[in-house]
Amino acid sequence: MSASASASSWRGPLRLIGHRVLLALITLLLVSAVIFTISGLLPGDAAQEVLGQSATPEQIAALRKEMGLDQPGPVRYYQWLRGISMGDPGQSMVTNTPVSEIISVRLPNTLILAALSTLVSVPFAFLIGIASAIARGKKLDRSLNVLTLSMVALPEFLVATVAVLILSVKLQWLPSITLIPQEASFADYVRGYAMPVMVLAVGVIAQLGRMIRAAIIAELDRPYVEMARLKGVSQTRLVFHHILPNAIGPIVNAMALSLSYLFGGAIIVETIFSYPGLAGLMVNAVTSRDMPLLQACAMIFCAVYLLLVLVADVFAILANPRLRNA
Amino acid sequence: MKDTTQHVEVRDLSVTVRREDGTPLRIVEDVSFDIAPRETLALIGESGSGKTTIALALMGYARGSAEITGQIRVGQATLDGAGGNALKAQRGHRISYVAQSAAAAFNPSRRVIDQVIEPALIHGIEPEEAARKRAVSLFRSLALPNPETIGQRYPHELSGGQLQRLMAAMALITQPELVIFDEPTTALDVTTQVEVLQAFRRVVREQGATGVYVSHDLAVVAQMADRVLVLKRGKVREQNAVDVILQSPADDYTRMLMSAAMPVVMAAPVLPDAPVPLLEVEGIHAGYGPIDKEGRPAHPVLSDVGFSIGRGAALGVIGESGSGKSTVARVVAGLLAPARGSVKLDGVPLAPTLSGRSREELRRVQIVFQSADVALNPGRSVGDILGRVLRFYRGTRGEEARRRVAELLDLIKLPASIASRRCDELSGGQKQRVNLARALAAEPDIILCDEVTSALDTVVRGAILDLLAELRRDLGVAYLFISHDIETVKALCDDIVVLYKGTRVESGVRDSYNVPPVHPYTDLLISSVPELRSDWLSDESERAAAPFAHLRERPDLCRFLPRCPVAIAGTCEVSAPPVRQLSSGNAVLCHHTEETLRRTQSEKILG
Amino acid sequence: MKIAALFTTIRNLPLSGKIGLAFVVFWLLAAAFGPMLAPHPPGAFVSEEVFADASSRLWLGSDFLGRDVLSRLLMGARFTVGLSAVAVTLAVGIGTGLALTAAVGPHWVDELLSRAMDTLISIPSKIFALVLIAAFGSSELLLIVILAVIYVPGNFRIARSLAVGLARLDYVEVARARGEGRLYIALSEMLPNMIRPLAADIGLRFVFIVLLLSGLSFLGLGLAPPDADLGSLVRENTSGLAEGALAIFVRATAIATLTVSVNLLIDALTQGKVR
Ligand SMILES: Nc1ncnc2c1ncn2[C@@H]1O[C@H](COP(=O)(O)OP(=O)(O)O)[C@@H](O)[C@H]1O
Ligand code: SF4
């Protein structure tokens, strides 16, 4: 293929990817508007709340001015958006320290937790998904089906409570609180993270496993699979050479979705195990009505989610020759 | 099972599936046949008659939970019904398969060449390099364009006819002893079908393989097979040499298939002379997608299409898939607003969209769609569907409505009791009748029939055509009858319009299409329809190549240019063709004069 | 005849489906009549001992304040099942209604609705719930509205893709060509054919809502005392965790049996259709 031909063969997918990136950015912008409207504009007067019922109107007016609450909504939104996109989402209303400082300490912890849980879950999910798709309708598939159906329906706090009950209280194997000290040994790490990761993995494995099975089964019924069988292709080759290349788009998308589920689960898990992450922080922000902190946390989670979906989208485009050569 | 002079022996083959409630259902019953080496046997029958099931059983394969019993021997390998299945190991090696829709049977995300040589690799027949070479030489014998590089493409970059030939290459790459073709041309346009059939026949002979050819089309089978096995509901009705079947069929059912395959031309009723035609369509430009500043849609489909239909007349619109036939019907019905052009009913212009048309105007133009399965709301009863139309246009209710529903059902020759049945309980033919009755309930002046017979089996199709002719005679309703099958159109319609890529290349009365000269595309279309004799395909000399096949289609030139075998160098690739009036009364869109057209077409008939 | 058909369906369910059905029926009855049958008022202190074991008087023991676990469980079940059922009805009603509007309405309505729903769906549900609760609080009514709002976009997406698929079918085209109005097409031609495929989605969404609601209550962001759903019941008894109290175990299992059994039942029913 000549250089110009290969350049032109890239133009199609690049435009498509550019389009997806733009769409994700627009969505993020709209999401920010929704979040700010809900948490910043609708709930009434933050100044009043800070000062309490006994404050004089003058005091309130002064604080409103200081907080910028006297400005019209769109202006406040613009200022907030500018701040947050420059990495400065304002001051915490509770601790009076910059939100960015608080978050920068907490965010890595949540990312570590999420990464570890993903690392543990994905292989199991693939195993379950592929095994039950291949054994579709057979005993193994039906048992795995009931198992994963039950696993997705279990609330994280239940899994966590039972895990603590058995592993910490009864057997005393693992700590019920995940505090990772500064100079922890590898064994400390493993022991500390074991339970939170396990609790998160239960849901992710089941959910992702089911979606992988569904993606493969959707392919199993297509005529090209029968054709491959009639060519004498073995079962293993069928799955890895014929089906997975077609199912990879939906599977990657499923992975993005499960990861976002994982962030939701982190909210419960971090709280239960007193893990110093962003999700737990967000719960505290709700309880203390620390809006700037809450907004920033919410925006980070949404941005990460959109990023994951975007990456999955791009991957699906590159994996599909029809889109790739569009 | 010792007759080693036969290549294939099948004895008492039955295939059983489980119904939803768990009871067994035999879809193939006690079928026995032999195939001699290098012979091709055709399996023919309507859809659901068990053709594919038998063909797959020859590979020891059954779909879903189906069970095969009986004995099958192919070469040395046998399936004995007692669990032994040596045929499985032969799949894709000594026995290979060409599926109905190549577009679906190729893996969309792998390059075609990798799929074509895969059987040779997994069965360890030859190294990859040798297999690639063999593939390229097969591509060449199958008359595929650019045989060296075509394999590098992905399935979606190739046409249906090309994919079908590539699939044949995939089947032949291992030099199999038995090749099974399962309706390999059913999904193709008739002009493509000829080329594919020719290519198949040549390579199978070159390789000296035994063949099984599955089809519902007797005329196609006549070209491909030495012997024919006629199936009905899983049972063998007749088994004989192809010429015997064609000339003196022994079985009633075979005779019925034969007569349905040759539709009789139905006489046109005498039509009243009227100064204004019932429906007049002029200069329609239409398409899909967003409209640009000059009013052109992003995907233009129709350009400058026009015709008129008199009261009680039937106009046929013919063209290959994608030529814009359905778009014509949608524009007339008001479902799609044209970018330009007008539709007049009794001389009165109709609004371009539904919302601009009065209920009375809507009532007078009814539309009937191809696929009966999705044309009727599955959850509702027949009486309900017909009753809604009566109430909507005429306000007919209660006892009066019930009486009308019974009348309508009688008109379409269904028992009145069917009114209480749900639509998803009806057979394909019944659904298509109800579909027609729904249009008739509005007492329209014209019915737009979009491929209403295309999804039906030959025998049922014949019955629906008869019904349409009768309704027209009795009720005086006019038809805009759309089909891709010129025989069907000729049987029913007085006038015919030929569409090619959204342009009207020819229009005129039915009988003018029987003698040259016609438009070069019409000529190709007519000469591509297989005839019911076994030597038709060999008669057809290999087609003359199109001199401008390397050019891209352009909207400002004749659309047919890249495929036209008689294109005039220096003219056709320079300017748009004019509309010419032929002495037969037909109008053609072509640079050729009547004289030169006649010359090219009669030369071919003589030579 | 209808009843006979129902029994056949039940008989043909796989074991997991039968178990699911049994628990679903149990919880529905518990939510409907439980509080009437409760042996003690849910708020009453009936035992000297906290975290007492099961006895003939207190079948499931006592909680961290010495209240009857069984009675509180029955109250919690009513809140959980009741709130979730109302929320799911709202979510599906609104989601499907909007989906039909998008499918039969002008193109720009579809664009607008789809854009809006795509935006809302990109806010992960738990995060969305936290933001809404922080802003508006969590009274019973607010919780219902919040849960419904969060699950409208998911239902919209599924219902819209069903509706758009149906709108392309020939029988809908025929109805349009006949001149039928949009309302008739949406309600008479499309909706009846959407109910069956949507049924499974309703069940799943119910499970999501129960999970989210109890998760929120567990975090202390759900119902305010003295009202309590199954999640808050687990939360208020976490102090008993170290003692391995029956109270906390019973509550946790209660939620699990509810959500797992709904899941198993839907799965069994939809699989029966497919096969
Ligand atoms: N809704 C649509 N949107 C975009 N393109 C369409 C649509 N419907 C049909 N087309 C395109 O218009 C062309 C003509 O289609 P159609 O009128 O259905 O042809 P025919 O009925 O002759 O097969 C085809 O290229 C087809 O892909
Ligand atoms: S105008 Fe030229 S290219 Fe077109 S049909 Fe006539 S001869 Fe062929």
Ligand SMILES: [Mg+2]
């Ligand atoms: Mg069509």
